[in-house]
Amino acid sequence: xxxxxxxxxxxxxxxxxxxxxxxxxxFVYDGYSEKRKxxxxxxxxxxxxKVWGVLYEITENAEKKLDxxxxxxxxxxxxxxxxxxxEGKEYKAFVxxxxxxxxxxxxxxxxxxxxxxxxxxxxxxxxxxxxxxVSDVSWVxxxx
Numbered sequence: 052x053x054x055x056x057x058x059x060x061x062x063x064x065x066x067x068x069x070x071x072x073x074x075x076x077x078f079v080y081d082g083y084s085e086k087r088k089x090x091x092x093x094x095x096x097x098x099x100x101k102v103w104g105v106l107y108e109i110t111e112n113a114e115k116k117l118d119x120x121x122x123x124x125x126x127x128x129x130x131x132x133x134x135x136x137x138e139g140k141e142y143k144a145f146v147x148x149x150x151x152x153x154x155x156x157x158x159x160x161x162x163x164x165x166x167x168x169x170x171x172x173x174x175x176x177x178x179x180x181x182x183x184x185v186s187d188v189s190w191v192x193x194x195x
Contacts, residue, residue: 052104052105052165052168052169052172053164053165053167053168054168054171056164056168057107060113060116060117060120061109061110061113061116061117062113064109064110064112064113064116065107065108065109065110065113066107066108067105067106067107068106068107068108068142069105069106069136069137069140069142070103070104070105070106070136070137070172070173070174071103071104071105071106071134071135071136071142071144072101072102072103072104072134072135073094073101073102073104073132073134073146074100074101074135075096075097075098075099075100075101076094076095076096076097076100076101076102076148077094077095077096077097077100077101077102077182078092078093078094078102078103078182078183079092079093079094079095079151079154079182080092080093080154080155080156080157080162080185081093081095081151081152081153081154081155082149082152082153082155083152083155087157087158087161088158088160088161089155089156089157089158089161090154090155090156090157091157091161092157092165093148093149093151093152094146094148095148095151102182103169103174103175103178104134104146104174105168105172106134106136106142106144117147121147123147126149127147127148127149128147128148128149129145129146129147130145130146130148131143131144131145132144132145132146156185157185162183162184162185165183166179166183166184169183
């Protein structure tokens with residue numbers, strides 16, 4: 052979702068399409084990443100929930116780059132899904148996800164990167180505060 056990270060990973064081989072949501076999944080921070088120094092983003096199946104995000108159109112070459120960066124097919128798997136924008140228009144897309152792990156706490160920097168991108172793309176603030184911001188941690192100086 053982070054525009055700078057997309058540019059770093061895909062160069063100019065992508066374009067923004069829409070803010071979208073995926074029904075039947077929930078955003079979590081789980082597992083542990085040595086690189087990120089904490090739990091990392093994942094989506095897990097969860098009836099009645101939805102995950103908000105950003106849909107990009109990418110080239111085949113960019114998809115290969117993302118696959119490598121996301122550790123596909125070893126760390127993350129790729130699932131083809133149908134997402135909807137705020138007006139209900141449907142799009143075919145793919146998401147990266149991995150087997151659920153123990154819920155954990157993200158590093159401050161990692162969480163702030165996700166929250167900053169979510170606000171930049173105007174994801175619903177209620178969603179950001181409920182799912183993307185972890186409140187039960189010892190530090191409280193969050194990006195807003």
